[in-house]
Amino acid sequence: MRSRDSASIIHADLDSFYASVEQRDHPHLRGKPIVVGGGVVLAASYEAKAYGIFTPMGGRAARALCPQLIEVPPRFDAYLEASKAVFEIFRETTPLVEGISIDEAFLDVSGLRRIAGSPREIAVELRRRVRTEVGLAISVGIAGTKFLAKVASAVGKPDGLLEVPIGTELDFLHPLPVERLWGVGPKTAEKLHARGITRVSEVAALEREALVGMLGRGSGHHLHALAHNQDPRPVVTGRRMRSMGSQQALGRARPRSAADLDATLIGLVDRVARRLRGSQRVGRTVILRLRFGDFTRISRSHTVPEATDETIVLLEALRGLLHAELPRIATEGITLIGISVSNLEDARAVQLALPFGGIDRRSLDAAVDQVRDRFGSSAIGRTALVRRGLSREAPRLPDRAEAS
Missing domain, CATH: 3.30.1490.100 (DNA polymerase, Y-family, little finger domain)
Incomplete structure (x- = not known):
């Protein structure tokens, strides 16, 4: 049986990355509803999200929801520079870093307790460094699997830290809406909702073959495993962009x-x-x-x-x-x-x-x-x-x- 220390996978995800960089670099934008992009929303600040604005919403629809919305042209060089600075902090925290996009990564901090503290202490220090050295907020989830760490960081947003200790995973996961399962988009959610399935616990209660018949072999097997927190994937380092x-x-x-x-x-x-x-x-x-x-x-x-x-x-x-x-x-x-x-x-x-x-x-x-x-x-x-x-x-x- 795994010990409590097995909850040592961190998912770190910068909050509203493009919009946050703009608010960091332009103080007059802080606390205001802004979107990056004009014709299509590439990113929205949390102040804009409060009006129901999301990506990739059209600019006209976003302005209809929030007339005082501020549109900012994208500055991809600035975002790339900020990403590099954050990933440097990741790699100084642990050599086991798996980047999955410009603004998020998995970190394996197992084996670092003696030199850096518990996973939670490591996450607290990581968030502090990103805030003070790069000027950005980052949300962190800690769990025993990559999937659950990612769910935890999403639930903890914005600017949060959420740990799911070993032994409590299903208590945390099962009450969540099915949309929290990795891979459940609008179409899959619609199929599940049509059958009265709205919570992860209801997905977990189904037999694997029932899910396969409902969603197809790939999606059925995938969601059945995730609903039971079955995710054996390790943090993979050295992966290069395709x-x-x-x-x-x-x-x-x-x-x-x-x-x-x-x-x-x-x-x-x-x-x-x-x-x-x-x-x-x-x-x-x-x-x-x-x-x-x-x-x-x-x-x-x-x-x-x-x-x-x-x-x-x-x-x-x-x-x-x-x-x-x-x-x-x-x-x-x-x-x-x-x-x-x-x-x-x-x-x-x-x-x-x-x-x-x-x-x-x-x-x-x-x-x-x-x-x-x-x-x-x-x-x-x-x-x-x-x-x-x-x-x-x-x-x-x-x-x-x-x-x-």
């Missing part, structure tokens, strides 16, 4: 010139390419995601011959994908552009092409990164990228294009 991306909400659908769209694309590519180089990653597949005025979405992908982190190579491939969609954009309007780079590899393990007979673009990228690291992201731009733009003729793609 892709890196960024997106920009454009507000309401209206006519936009090719130059405006290209400027947005350049900003997104510049941001993602810089992140790739900062993490020593290169990728082979670029993905363009668009949301049109009627809220339909598409994604288009393209694979280049060699893995790269070069801004211009990634940009030209994405320009080709965007150019192909210009006729539809002109007809239906566009409200969001997103990009990502996938099929990532470690740049140190890849033989990168040498700049024979041409410009050493990697050195240029490195020089631009150094200037921005020292003087800020707006300190230098790339005139050559803007000058080329989205031409009337489709850009030549370096390799085959794939639609998805």
Whole structure:
């Protein structure tokens, strides 16, 4: 039988991350209802959430709920910098850190009692450091499984610490609404509610096969296990991101010139390419995601011959994908552009092409990164990228294009 010390998995989750960074950096926004993003809410402060505003609600609907709402444009470089600072504190707390997004992670603090105290004492110190050193609130859950630690941090929000001691797990879990189960979204919740199932205890009371018949094999087995707190997964370190991306909400659908769209694309590519180089990653597949005025979405992908982190190579491939969609954009309007780079590899393990007979673009990228690291992201731009733009003729793609 496991001892009380087995409750040593911490789930740490920054509260309303993007909005909190904005309130930290702009004192006049503190205590006020704000959202990050205009056309679509990317993040909402707790003051805004009190009005029923949530992500990814449309900006118009959010303003209808809260006329005094303040909309703030996203600053992804600031969020990335804050995330790096917080994750540095995580790794100074324990080497066993599993990041699952830019603003949350699992930490295994088993075996640290003699040098750092109990899991609760470690969590208290972690929260103090994030507050004082980074200026952000973070909620923490402590439990014996990853699933329950995540549930505990969510129940403890905002700015809370909640521990679920070994032996009390089901007493804590079973009274909760079914939406607290990892993987229960609106559609699954609707199916459960239609059968009068609203609490985790009611899911736990069902036979496994009954859940399978109701939700399908994968979801049935998954929810049956979680309702009994069966989650054997350890905290996994060393996991690398499978892709890196960024997106920009454009507000309401209206006519936009090719130059405006290209400027947005350049900003997104510049941001993602810089992140790739900062993490020593290169990728082979670029993905363009668009949301049109009627809220339909598409994604288009393209694979280049060699893995790269070069801004211009990634940009030209994405320009080709965007150019192909210009006729539809002109007809239906566009409200969001997103990009990502996938099929990532470690740049140190890849033989990168040498700049024979041409410009050493990697050195240029490195020089631009150094200037921005020292003087800020707006300190230098790339005139050559803007000058080329989205031409009337489709850009030549370096390799085959794939639609998805």
